[in-house]
Amino acid sequence: xxxxxxxxxxxxxxxxxxxxxxxxxxxxxxxxxxxxxxxxxxxxxxxxxxxxxxxxxxxxxxxxxxxxxxxxxxxxxxxxxxxxxxxxxxxxxxxxxxxxxxxxxxxxxxxxxxxxxxxxxxxxxxxxxxxxxxxxxxxxxxxxxxxxxxxxxxxxxxxxxxxxxxxxxxxxxxxxxxxxxxxxxxxxxxxxxxxxxxxxxxxxxxxxxxxxxxxxxxxxxxxxxxxxxxxxxxxxxxxxxxxxxxxxxxxxxxxxxxxxxxxxxxxxxxxxxxxxxxxxxxxxxxxxxxxxxxxxxxxxxxxxxxxxxxxxxxxxxxxxxxxxxxxxxxxxxxxxxxxxxxxxxxxxxxxxxxxxxxxxxxxxxxxxxxxxxxxxxxxxxxxxxxxxxxxxxxxxxxxxxxxxxxxxxx
Amino acid sequence: xxxxxxxxxxxxxxxxxxxxxxxxxxxxxxxxxxxxxxxxxxxxxxxxxxxxxxxxxxxxxxxxxxxxxxxxxxxxxxxxxxxxxxxxxxxxxxxxxxxxxxxxxxxxxxxxxxxxxxxxxxxxxxxxxxxxxxxxxxxxxxxxxx
Numbered sequence: 001x002x003x004x005x006x007x008x009x010x011x012x013x014x015x016x017x018x019x020x021x022x023x024x025x026x027x028x029x030x031x032x033x034x035x036x037x038x039x040x041x042x043x044x045x046x047x048x049x050x051x052x053x054x055x056x057x058x059x060x061x062x063x064x065x066x067x068x069x070x071x072x073x074x075x076x077x078x079x080x081x082x083x084x085x086x087x088x089x090x091x092x093x094x095x096x097x098x099x100x101x102x103x104x105x106x107x108x109x110x111x112x113x114x115x116x117x118x119x120x121x122x123x124x125x126x127x128x129x130x131x132x133x134x135x136x137x138x139x140x141x142x143x144x145x146x147x148x149x150x151x152x153x154x155x156x157x158x159x160x161x162x163x164x165x166x167x168x169x170x171x172x173x174x175x176x177x178x179x180x181x182x183x184x185x186x187x188x189x190x191x192x193x194x195x196x197x198x199x200x201x202x203x204x205x206x207x208x209x210x211x212x213x214x215x216x217x218x219x220x221x222x223x224x225x226x227x228x229x230x231x232x233x234x235x236x237x238x239x240x241x242x243x244x245x246x247x248x249x250x251x252x253x254x255x256x257x258x259x260x261x262x263x264x265x266x267x268x269x270x271x272x273x274x275x276x277x278x279x280x281x282x283x284x285x286x287x288x289x290x291x292x293x294x295x296x297x298x299x300x301x302x303x304x305x306x307x308x309x310x311x312x313x314x315x316x317x318x319x320x321x322x323x324x325x326x327x328x329x330x331x332x333x334x335x336x337x338x339x340x341x342x343x344x345x346x347x348x349x350x351x352x353x354x355x356x357x358x359x360x361x362x363x364x365x366x367x368x369x370x371x372x373x374x375x376x377x378x379x380x381x382x383x384x385x386x387x388x389x390x391x392x393x394x395x396x397x398x399x400x401x402x403x404x405x406x407x408x409x410x
Numbered sequence: 411x412x413x414x415x416x417x418x419x420x421x422x423x424x425x426x427x428x429x430x431x432x433x434x435x436x437x438x439x440x441x442x443x444x445x446x447x448x449x450x451x452x453x454x455x456x457x458x459x460x461x462x463x464x465x466x467x468x469x470x471x472x473x474x475x476x477x478x479x480x481x482x483x484x485x486x487x488x489x490x491x492x493x494x495x496x497x498x499x500x501x502x503x504x505x506x507x508x509x510x511x512x513x514x515x516x517x518x519x520x521x522x523x524x525x526x527x528x529x530x531x532x533x534x535x536x537x538x539x540x541x542x543x544x545x546x547x548x549x550x551x552x553x554x555x556x
Contacts, residue, residue, distance in 0.1 A: 057497060058482075367506055372508075396459075
């Protein structure tokens with residue numbers, strides 16, 4: 001009977017378990033979980049603070065998930081070393097656990113820049129885990145003035161989650177715009193205006209030079225007083241286990257389209273891994289939930305002896321703030337088609353007869369039709385793109401493709 | 411498994427499927443009471459091109475990308491039917507971002523709803539197919555989905 005070990009217990013691990021079980025019903029699966037929670041929906045922690053969900057509903061799978069899948073979960077345990085020769089994982093308590101196939105789904109860790117005086121700030125929080133969110137919830141009151149460092153996805157979701165529960169929220173970022181990893185200047189400005197209308201304040205293109213407890217002295221000279229500080233600057237993939245074992249790493253653990261690392265019988269998936277971005281053709285960390293699941297699933301299938309590949313990973317995000325949705329996917333390169341109103345922007349990017357990427361703010365209908373064109377590399381010349389660029393509609397596809405899609409005729 | 415299929419040559423573009431869908435999922439027994447004078451949020455919609463029209467609803471894919479991408483664990487498969495647990499959905503619309511058919515749209519509260527083949531409502535089988543006046547929508551077995 002095969003022995004599988006999964007390091008990590010997030011969505012990539014859940015995908016890995018389901019991937020293994022799609023091939024092997026009986027092998028032993030051991031999950032090493034630093035967090036003392038069964039797999040939960042990490043991106044929902046801001047929705048929890050907003051009152052839209054609770055820890056019970058945030059469970060990703062049913063309460064009998066591990067039992068049903070014959071998994072042993074070691075909660076509160078941390079893997080500290082891989083012995084690749086003897087194929088064992090060493091935990092912090094010194095115990096050794098043998099594997100036939102191993103998956104590193106260890107996620108990432110919040111990165112905290114060395115701000116001067118940060119240690120003097122008494123109420124400071126990260127915003128990555130359910131425990132972080134529960135701690136932050138305890139730390140805020142209706143009178144709290146909150147300063148969030150980082151105007152990316154995590155920082156802004158945190159801001160949305162708490163803004164109804166505190167006196168004020170100010171978000172600062174070294175970048176000159178919000179959501180700088182997924183929006184360009186003009187799209188970011190539209191979202192920022194919307195957030196400002198909802199009461200958020202911003203200090204962009206600015207960073208803290210030093211902190212005192214309750215006060216940030218910004219590079220610009222501005223002084224921001226706060227009661228609660230949230231650090232959401234960014235994350236670093238957890239790559240040390242593989243790196244120390246001599247495996248290939250870049251920003252993340254380097255994987256191929258089968259989720260294999262450079263070390264034998266060791267796979268990696270999720271936020272700690274660095275795979276191919278099918279939209280740009282470049283190797284990069286794609287730290288998003290859907291890719292984590294699919295990478296985990298593929299790793300699991302292959303750990304159990306299958307020959308599966310996942311080569312359609314692209315960056316994509318659907319993220320709403322106070323009712324205004326931004327959907328983005330792929331890479332923003334090539335020719336741009338644009339439609340704009342006061343409250344919406346659509347930008348589609350085409351190059352080499354392919355749709356490479358898009359940004360849609362306030363116009364979300366049937367966006368998946370665009371996303372699938374990027375994933376599937378559908379030639380723009382094979383569809384009625386004049387029609388498609390105005391409206392995401394399958395009527396732009398040829399009758400044969402439509403019949404196949406909707407008539408079940410293959 | 412029986413699924414919903416459309417024949418675009420026969421679709422009249424009458425949108426009756428949208429009304430039948432909204433009514434079947436309203437939980438009410440009187441169609442006028444359920445729909446009259448209200449915006450409707452059906453789980454099927456008619457796509458209209460220059461010379462064609464046809465209805466689009468969930469394909470209940472064998473390998474559903476929406477389920478794999480759902481960040482809330484709300485979408486799942488039950489006996490081949492893709493279902494949404496509205497109690498878990500937070501309305502992030504990741505499923506809308508990935509559905510290649512453009513088959514998904516949220517309800518009036520921004521929470522996802524979707525075609526579940528009317529198996530759980532009073533209709534018992536897809537109301538869109540049952541009420542289509544020209545048999546452009548059918549509910550039948552045609553082998554595996556994509």
